[in-house]
Amino acid sequence: MRMVDIIEKKRDGIELTKEEIQFFVNGYTDGSIPDYQVSALTMAIFFKGMTENERADLTMAMVESGDQIDLKKIEGIKVDKHSTGGVGDTTTLVLGPLVAAVGVPVAKMSGRGLGHTGGTIDKLEAVEGFHVEIENEEFIKLVNENKIAVIGQSGNLTPADKKLYALRDVTATVDSIPLIASSIMSKKIAAGADAIVLDVKTGAGAFMKTLEDSKELASAMVRIGNNVGRNTMAVISDMSQPLGFAIGNALEVKEAIDTLKGEGPEDLTELCLTLGSHMVVLAKKAASAEEAREKLQQVINDGSALETFKTFLSSQGGDATVVDQPEKLPQAKYQFELEAKENGYVSEIVADEIGTAAMLLGAGRATKESTIDLAVGLMLRKKIGDEVKKGDSLVTIYSNFEDVSEVKEKLYTNIVLTSEKVNAPVLIHGEITN
Numbered sequence: 001m002r003m004v005d006i007i008e009k010k011r012d013g014i015e016l017t018k019e020e021i022q023f024f025v026n027g028y029t030d031g032s033i034p035d036y037q038v039s040a041l042t043m044a045i046f047f048k049g050m051t052e053n054e055r056a057d058l059t060m061a062m063v064e065s066g067d068q069i070d071l072k073k074i075e076g077i078k079v080d081k082h083s084t085g086g087v088g089d090t091t092t093l094v095l096g097p098l099v100a101a102v103g104v105p106v107a108k109m110s111g112r113g114l115g116h117t118g119g120t121i122d123k124l125e126a127v128e129g130f131h132v133e134i135e136n137e138e139f140i141k142l143v144n145e146n147k148i149a150v151i152g153q154s155g156n157l158t159p160a161d162k163k164l165y166a167l168r169d170v171t172a173t174v175d176s177i178p179l180i181a182s183s184i185m186s187k188k189i190a191a192g193a194d195a196i197v198l199d200v201k202t203g204a205g206a207f208m209k210t211l212e213d214s215k216e217l218a219s220a221m222v223r224i225g226n227n228v229g230r231n232t233m234a235v236i237s238d239m240s241q242p243l244g245f246a247i248g249n250a251l252e253v254k255e256a257i258d259t260l261k262g263e264g265p266e267d268l269t270e271l272c273l274t275l276g277s278h279m280v281v282l283a284k285k286a287a288s289a290e291e292a293r294e295k296l297q298q299v300i301n302d303g304s305a306l307e308t309f310k311t312f313l314s315s316q317g318g319d320a321t322v323v324d325q326p327e328k329l330p331q332a333k334y335q336f337e338l339e340a341k342e343n344g345y346v347s348e349i350v351a352d353e354i355g356t357a358a359m360l361l362g363a364g365r366a367t368k369e370s371t372i373d374l375a376v377g378l379m380l381r382k383k384i385g386d387e388v389k390k391g392d393s394l395v396t397i398y399s400n401f402e403d404v405s406e407v408k409e410k411l412y413t414n415i416v417l418t419s420e421k422v423n424a425p426v427l428i429h430g431e432i433t434n
């Protein structure tokens with residue numbers, strides 16, 4: 001087989017075989033096929049697209065390019081959730097304990113964040129003593145006992161995707177739905193998921209800015225999952241503004257605790273109940289989304305979701321007393337209010353720019369090497385559609401330095417007020433099943 005023939009075939013719009021896809025993925029991973037040939041192929045894919053079979057074959061070839069996590073020793077159907085990324089997205093912290101409390105095994109492999117705020121591990125490390133450096137056996141034992149554990153990324157997962165993603169980044173071929181969909185799905189499958197719930201974000205703060213593109217990506221991922229034997233569904237959710245109020249690591253842990261108590265922000269709560277219901281159904285712990293939702297509401301009301309969170313934290317060395325005494329979480333030295341300069345209604349909160357403002361405070365990483373400040377961040381006091389009086393606080397800024405003028409300027413530019421009444425955005429834009 002020759003790479004040049006594969007490029008030519010794709011250039012001419014002819015479907016590639018499974019063997020041809022495996023040939024290029026394996027050859028690229030082991031270095032026998034050079035970057036320039038793979039660049040040409042990804043550009044041809046960008047223009048010609050991929051059939052449903054090609055997408056499934058590419059996904060599985062990338063899964064097989066490295067290690068695969070074996071979760072067979074964990075009882076039950078392992079359902080993973082994946083979000084295409086947003087700002088202040090606290091859902092993972094809430095969903096883990098929430099669905100675990102109704103018996104869904106949560107065996108989560110997580111990473112650290114780049115940009116905006118930290119990843120799930122960074123956020124959890126705001127809890128004193130909590131760590132994810134545990135052995136595989138311990139991880140499996142904890143999931144069987146407590147239904148939830150989080151482990152750091154280890155092993156050589158989907159090396160083909162790592163190389164390909166880096167190449168796409170510098171060859172203007174990231175924005176290809178078949179390539180994005182297979183990239184995301186390969187990582188979930190290699191991490192051991194039996195079933196997958198996707199949270200595909202849409203709007204200004206999302207990777208996909210339009211509803212049409214978000215639906216197309218969601219549907220591409222759902223079809224890949226189901227074609228390779230993983231029950232998969234997607235929820236399209238709004239990211240035209242940050243989710244919840246908190247953006248920042250310790251602040252988001254506090255927000256997750258509030259939400260598990262039933263006292264969280266409305267949008268975050270609703271999204272967690274929606275995604276959680278589908279996870280419970282895919283794990284076969286309820287027959288319908290309605291029944292699943294009742295079960296989730298029940299574990300919030302009777303405190304068992306919160307108990308599960310405490311057990312999870314202490315089992316991995318964390319100080320679970322923070323759940324009842326959140327003041328023990330890292331605290332910033334200073335708090336400043338961002339006061340509204342006029343009366344009006346909030347019409348825009350540009351999510352990614354707000355994320356960047358949090359990063360300027362130190363809540364996120366500008367580069368992989370940056371260290372993050374777990375205490376700092378932002379608490380939104382108003383959301384889109386809220387009425388505002390001059391002098392009201394729009395945002396509370398939690399900082400460890402005194403001069404936050406740059407942050408304030410960024411916030412003023414990206415929180416837009418108008419004189420006409422504005423409706424709050426719809427949170428759930430749709431659901432996609434096979």
Ligand code: URA
Pocket residue numbers: 165174179180181183184
């Ligand atoms: N996120 C991924 O993991 N892969 C892509 O290709 C794009 C976004």
Ligand code: CA
Pocket residue numbers: 087088089090243244245246247252255
């Ligand atoms: Ca949040």
